[in-house]
Every structure is written in structure tokens, then in C-alpha cells.
Amino acid sequence: xxVILSGNKMTKNDLIDxxxxxxxxxxxxPVLTSKLINDLTEADIYFKCENFQKMGAFKMRxxxxxxxxxSDEQKNNGIVTHSSGNHGQALSLxxxxxxxxxxxxxxxxxxxxxxxxxxxxxxxxxxxxSNLIAREEAARxxxxxxxxxxxxxxxxxxxxxxxxTACKELIEEYGSxxxxxxxxxxxxxxxxxxxxxxxxxxxxxxxxxEPFESDDAxxxxxxxxxxSNTTTNTIADGLRSQLGDKNFxxxxxxxxxxxxxxxEEIIESMKLIWQHLKIICEPSCSLPLAGxxxxxxxxxxKKIGIIITGGNVDLKNLPF
Amino acid sequence: xxVILSGNKMTKNDLIDxxxxxxxxxxxxPVLTSKLINDLTEADIYFKCENFQKMGAFKMRxxxxxxxxxSDEQKNNGIVTHSSGNHGQALSLxxxxxxxxxxxxxxxxxxxxxxxxxxxxxxxxxxxxSNLIAREEAARxxxxxxxxxxxxxxxxxxxxxxxxTACKELIEEYGSxxxxxxxxxxxxxxxxxxxxxxxxxxxxxxxxxEPFESDDAxxxxxxxxxxSNTTTNTIADGLRSQLGDKNFxxxxxxxxxxxxxxxEEIIESMKLIWQHLKIICEPSCSLPLAGxxxxxxxxxxKKIGIIITGGNVDLKNLPF
Numbered sequence: 001x002x003v004i005l006s007g008n009k010m011t012k013n014d015l016i017d018x019x020x021x022x023x024x025x026x027x028x029x030p031v032l033t034s035k036l037i038n039d040l041t042e043a044d045i046y047f048k049c050e051n052f053q054k055m056g057a058f059k060m061r062x063x064x065x066x067x068x069x070x071s072d073e074q075k076n077n078g079i080v081t082h083s084s085g086n087h088g089q090a091l092s093l094x095x096x097x098x099x100x101x102x103x104x105x106x107x108x109x110x111x112x113x114x115x116x117x118x119x120x121x122x123x124x125x126x127x128x129x130s131n132l133i134a135r136e137e138a139a140r141x142x143x144x145x146x147x148x149x150x151x152x153x154x155x156x157x158x159x160x161x162x163x164x165t166a167c168k169e170l171i172e173e174y175g176s177x178x179x180x181x182x183x184x185x186x187x188x189x190x191x192x193x194x195x196x197x198x199x200x201x202x203x204x205x206x207x208x209x210e211p212f213e214s215d216d217a218x219x220x221x222x223x224x225x226x227x228s229n230t231t232t233n234t235i236a237d238g239l240r241s242q243l244g245d246k247n248f249x250x251x252x253x254x255x256x257x258x259x260x261x262x263x264e265e266i267i268e269s270m271k272l273i274w275q276h277l278k279i280i281c282e283p284s285c286s287l288p289l290a291g292x293x294x295x296x297x298x299x300x301x302k303k304i305g306i307i308i309t310g311g312n313v314d315l316k317n318l319p320f
Numbered sequence: 321x322x323v324i325l326s327g328n329k330m331t332k333n334d335l336i337d338x339x340x341x342x343x344x345x346x347x348x349x350p351v352l353t354s355k356l357i358n359d360l361t362e363a364d365i366y367f368k369c370e371n372f373q374k375m376g377a378f379k380m381r382x383x384x385x386x387x388x389x390x391s392d393e394q395k396n397n398g399i400v401t402h403s404s405g406n407h408g409q410a411l412s413l414x415x416x417x418x419x420x421x422x423x424x425x426x427x428x429x430x431x432x433x434x435x436x437x438x439x440x441x442x443x444x445x446x447x448x449x450s451n452l453i454a455r456e457e458a459a460r461x462x463x464x465x466x467x468x469x470x471x472x473x474x475x476x477x478x479x480x481x482x483x484x485t486a487c488k489e490l491i492e493e494y495g496s497x498x499x500x501x502x503x504x505x506x507x508x509x510x511x512x513x514x515x516x517x518x519x520x521x522x523x524x525x526x527x528x529x530e531p532f533e534s535d536d537a538x539x540x541x542x543x544x545x546x547x548s549n550t551t552t553n554t555i556a557d558g559l560r561s562q563l564g565d566k567n568f569x570x571x572x573x574x575x576x577x578x579x580x581x582x583x584e585e586i587i588e589s590m591k592l593i594w595q596h597l598k599i600i601c602e603p604s605c606s607l608p609l610a611g612x613x614x615x616x617x618x619x620x621x622k623k624i625g626i627i628i629t630g631g632n633v634d635l636k637n638l639p640f
Contacts, residue, residue, distance in 0.1 A: 030350050032372065051598040052352065113595075271635065275433075278371040278631035280598040311598035315591065320635055 010157055010250075012199040018065050018161040019168055025064040025094060028169050029053050034276040041292050044303045046177075047273075048170045051281045051311025055093045055121065056086070057238075058309050059153070062162030062188060063090035066151045067098055069158050075100045077147035082106070082128075082135035085114030086238060086310050087153035092123025103148055105138040107131075111237065113314045130232075132242070154186025155244025164192025168200055170305050176201040178302035181288035183309060184208040184217040184258060185239035187247035193307065194254035204305075208251070208258040209287035211235075211266065216242040217251065218258040235319055236266055238284035238310065259291035266290055267319045273308075280311045283319070330477055330570075332519040338385050338481040339488055345384040345414060348489050349373050354596040361612050364623045366497075367593075368490045371601045371631025375413045375441065376406070377558075378629050379473070382482030382508060383410035386471045387418055389478050395420045397467035402426070402448075402455035405434030406558060406630050407473035412443025423468055425458040427451075431557065433634045450552075452562070474506025475564025484512025488520055490625050496521040498622035501608035503629060504528040504537040504578060505559035507567035513627065514574035524625075528571070528578040529607035531555075531586065536562040537571065538578040555639055556586055558604035558629065579611035586610055587639045593628075600631045603639070 050058035078101030088104035095102035104123040107130035128138040213234035219227040232240035269290035288306040370378035398421030408424035415422035424443040427450035448458040533554035539547040552560035589610035608626040
């Protein structure tokens with residue numbers, strides 16, 4: 001029963017209010033199409049380019065919403081999170097704009113460009129080992145010592161609502177879709193997207209895409225409970241995290257299926273996007289297109305929306 | 321006197337007619353800004369993203385206009401050009417759309433991605449040595465044997481008018497500018513841009529940017545006559561060509577100055593654009609930003625338009 005309540009807490013009005021609240025802090029990002037990619041897939045694909053979002057990723061949306069909803073007392077003590085990168089940057093920038101302190105726990109093997117960005121946005125970086133337990137422990141230490149509010153990268157209703165505004169904008173500009181495809185990491189984007197679709201384009205079907213090397217969402221949908229990742233050995237560094245109890249019920253209820261993608265398919269699809277859309281995007285962004293290419297029959301002739309999630313790539317470390 | 325006549329042939333109405341003629345064949349490309357780049361330069365910069373143009377470069381504009389203005393008899397015999405790449409691709413695609421034949425002469429050391437693209441667009445590729453004499457001779461052979469019409473990449477009034485429509489769109493969307501900066505290769509883009517500014521935003525100043533390694537325009541403006549390149553040893557492969565008698569008079573009359581850029585400045589600026597604008601652009605595109613960075617005082621606080629000329633980069637061969 002907790003499952004249904006959790007999903008029901010986030011109403012259509014909550015999503016509308018969230019969007020109005022964060023508008024001064026975000027871009028309504030452009031949508032691109034590519035004739036060559038449409039020819040290749042024989043589909044009609046619209047890429048919502050959150051790589052052009054402030055600080056370079058959709059995470060700015062959820063971060064801004066979560067901070068704006070804090071009480072004055074909470075704001076005084078600052079916020080803390082653990083993040084493989086973009087959520088930490090987003091909180092750093094949003095916190096700076098609102099004039100509060102941000103403590104960012106990051107795995108020491110995160111891309112250098114992401115660490116540097118957190119610092120440039122004024123966040124205080126705390127490095128830890130690259131596993132969930134180490135991250136959570138480091139964050140808890142800050143909560144206890146500083147009284148900071150923990151803002152989870154994906155398992156937080158205000159974050160989920162914020163992430164959903166990207167798809168809301170896409171629907172507002174281009175109407176309904178046959179399918180909306182997004183990558184799945186911690187589950188915040190896909191849960192928010194599913195809510196936007198449910199409230200604004202309920203004929204559309206939401207499909208997740210996930211690396212074989214970090215397939216907790218795929219297995220969780222099969223088993224009906226939250227499963228852990230057995231490996232996180234994927235180039236898609238934004239997708240190494242796992243689902244939580246706030247977003248899983250929404251995913252379970254609203255998401256049609258999850259397509260798993262191989263590492264070489266991620267790289268090939270990333271190259272296609274760079275070459276034909278002429279944009280810089282992270283490996284994580286390329287899973288939805290890879291899913292369309294590998295399941296071509298399912299998507300033939302369909303109108304499809306894809307969220308290009310971020311563009312914070314270390315240019316010295318490209319996979320091609 | 322020929323100088324003035326040549327410039328005067330292309331009227332405001334010619335530019336308006338050209339734009340209407342080519343609209344079905346081109347995108348009105350998006351304009352991007354970057355807070356980080358504005359902070360760095362302390363200027364207000366608008367990037368007109370012709371890397372998102374059809375076939376990936378502004379050259380589609382001039383190519384479409386030049387082909388659309390051919391007589392039926394000329395169309396029957398096809399067209400021929402020599403090009404370091406994008407003009408050849410653009411003519412191939414425009415010719416295919418109009419159903420005529422395109423013969424494309426290219427230097428054998430042109431990027432592989434550009435050769436492959438010409439073929440994929442249906443153009444017939446003819447390779448030659450990497451110098452102007454070899455290119456012109458190969459093109460002349462096709463004119464004589466096939467009766468094809470030669471369409472020069474930059475020294476052609478219909479091409480110049482077509483290229484000017486990018487700046488016309490930028491002005492239509494964002495009003496007047498203090499400065500418009502473009503790279504200078506063969507002179508088609510800067511001449512067209514100068515006409516667009518003259519007719520639609522005559523308070524703006526047009527400034528060219530050119531590699532030290534291919535500085536014919538800089539020296540031509542100094543000497544008052546068309547000078548040859550002494551080297552073309554620049555990474556900016558789109559800028560190795562030189563001015564012609566159709567565009568030089570316009571440049572002489574309408575362009576305020578040319579800023580020369582070093583190779584390392586090109587690469588550094590290209591990296592900034594990739595990292596902060598999150599777009600794929602060619603080395604040639606990065607000269608205007610490099611010019612602003614190296615002459616920072618001149619551009620402090622100014623509203624500046626830049627044409628990002630193209631995005632056809634060989635991703636296997638990046639300079640960083």
C-alpha cells in the first residue's frame with residue numbers, strides 16, 4: 001500500500017507548481033532532430049537537449065526544486081549529497097544562486113571535469129570510495145556534524161518532480177508521443193518523466209534504457225522489488241546508481257519496459273549522436289537511441305521523444 | 321571602379337529574394353549562449369549554430385542558392401566544384417534534392433569524413449593534389465568534358481548571398497550587434513555577412529578572423545590587392561582557401577578588420593566551445609572566440625554575434 005501512496009503524493013498540480021518554481025533557475029532547452037538518424041531508425045525522433053541545461057544536465061531541475069522547498073532554517077545549515085557528478089554540480093550551482101552552503105560527496109574515481117565543476121560552482125567537495133555504502137556514510141557524517149539537509153540524487157520527491165519538467169516541456173512544445181525513452185540510473189528522471197507523461201500525454205509510453213552492466217531497474221521490474229546492482233562497470237557513469245523506494249513504485253506502475261544496452265552499443269550510439277546531431281553528450285545519453293536501434297521493429301514509424309541528459313564529458317577521455 | 325560595381329550588384333532585395341528562395345532547403349538554425357563564456361570574456365556573445373545546418377555547415381545556404389538560380393539547360397549538365405569539403409557536400413546534397421548531377425573535386429588530404437559525406441549525398445568525388453592549381457585544373461576538365469557549370473565555393477555572387485542569410489537570420493532574431501565576428505577562408509561567408517549587416521544592421525561592425533598560417537585576407541586588406549597564401553598549414557581546414565575578385569571588394573569596403581589567430585589559440589578556443597556550449601564544431605569555427613579572448617579589451621561589455629560555421633569533424637582525429 002505504501003507503493004500507491006508514494007506515487008499518489010506527487011500530483012499534477014505539484015508538477016505544475018514545481019515547474020513554475022524552478023523556471024527562473026533553468027533553461028527551456030532546445031529540441032533537435034536529425035534526418036540521418038531518422039533515416040537510419042525509420043522513426044521520428046525528438047531529442048530534448050538537457051546537455052544545454054544550466055551546468056550541463058537535467059539534474060539542475062531537481063536540485064533547484066529541492067533547495068527552493070527548504071525552510072529558512074534548513075537553508076541556514078546548508079545541504080549535502082552524494083553524487084556521481086551532475087547532481088553534485090547542480091546542487092552546488094543552485095545552492096550558490098540561493099546563497100546557501102553545499103557539501104558534495106563524490107567517488108574519487110569520478111571524472112575530473114565533474115570534480116572541478118563542483119568546486120567552480122562553489123560546492124565543498126568530499127571524496128570517498130566508489131560504492132554506495134562509502135558515499136552514504138560520508139554524507140551522514142556531514143548531516144550529523146553540520147546539521148545539513150541531505151538531498152538524495154534521485155530518491156527524493158522534489159527531485160523527481162524537478163526532473164519531470166524536462167519531459168513536460170517536450171510535450172508542451174511537440175504534443176504527445178508514441179514513446180518517450182530515457183536512461184535509468186537512480187530512477188529520478190524516469191519517475192519524473194513517467195509523471196509528466198501520465199499528467200500531460202497519457203497516450204505515450206515510457207521506456208527505460210539501462211546498461212547490462214548496471215541493470216538493477218530491469219531486474220527490479222522483473223522481481224517486483226528493488227534489486228541491487230551486481231556490477232557498475234559501465235562507461236555510462238551517470239547510470240551506476242540504483243533505484244529507491246520513492247521512485248520505484250512510480251516506475252513499476254507507469255513504465256512499460258526497460259531495454260538493456262551493451263557497452264559497445266552505448267559507444268556506437270554516442271558516436272552517432274555526436275556525428276549527426278553535432279552535440280556533446282555523455283555516454284549515459286546515448287542509451288535511448290541504442291535501444292531504438294537494437295529494437296528497430298518496435299519503433300518503426302513511431303514518434304519518439306528522448307531526453308539527452310547531460311553534456312559534461314571529459315574531452316581528454318573519449319571512447320572513440 | 322570594377323570594385324564598386326561588383327559590390328553594388330548584390331542589393332538588399334537580392335539578399336531578401338535569396339533567403340526566400342532557399343528557405344525550403346535550409347534550417348533557421350538555433351542560437352546558443354554560454355554564461356561561462358560570457359563570464360570569461362566579459363562580453364555578451366550569441367553563437368549562430370550553423371553546425372546544426374543541413375549537411376552540417378552554412379555552405380548549404382550558398383550551394384542551394386547557386387543551384388536554384390541555374391537555367392534548365394545548365395541543370396541538365398550538372399554542376400562541378402572544388403572544395404576542401406563542406407561546399408562539396410552542400411552542392412552534392414542540394415543537387416540531389418533538385419535532381420541534378422554534382423561532380424566534386426577535393427584534395428586527397430581532406431578529412432575522410434568529408435569525402436565519405438560527399439559520396440553519401442550522391443556527389444561524384446574526384447580527388448586531386450592539395451593546391452589551388454590542381455583543383456582548378458581538375459574542375460576545368462569536368463566543365464569541358466561534361467558541360468557542367470562550375471560553382472566556386474566562395475567567389476560567386478549567388479554563393480555570397482546565400483552565406484549572408486545566416487547573419488540575416490541572426491539579426492532578425494536578436495536585433496543589432498556591436499560586432500559580428502566570422503572566420504575567413506575563401507571570403508564567401510564574410511562578404512555575405514557584411515552585406516547582411518550593411519542592409520539590416522548597419523550600426524554593427526564586421527570583423528574577420530583568420531589563421532596566421534593562412535592569412536591572405538589580412539595581408540590583402542593591408543596591401544589593397546588580393547594576396548596569395550604563403551602557407552596553408554593550419555588545423556582549420558575550412559580556411560585554407562583564398563579570397564577572390566567577387567568577395568574581396570565587399571570585404572575591403574565593409575569589413576572593419578581581420579584578427580589573426582595562432583594554431584594553439586584555435587585549439588584552446590575550440591575546446592572552450594565544446595566544453596561550455598556542448599556542441600561539436602570544426603576548428604574553423606573557433607577563431608572568432610579566440611579573437612575575442614586575445615583582444616579582450618576591445619570587446620568588453622559588447623554584444624557580439626558569431627557564426628559557428630560547421631560541425632563536420634572527424635571524431636577520430638581531435639586536437640585535444
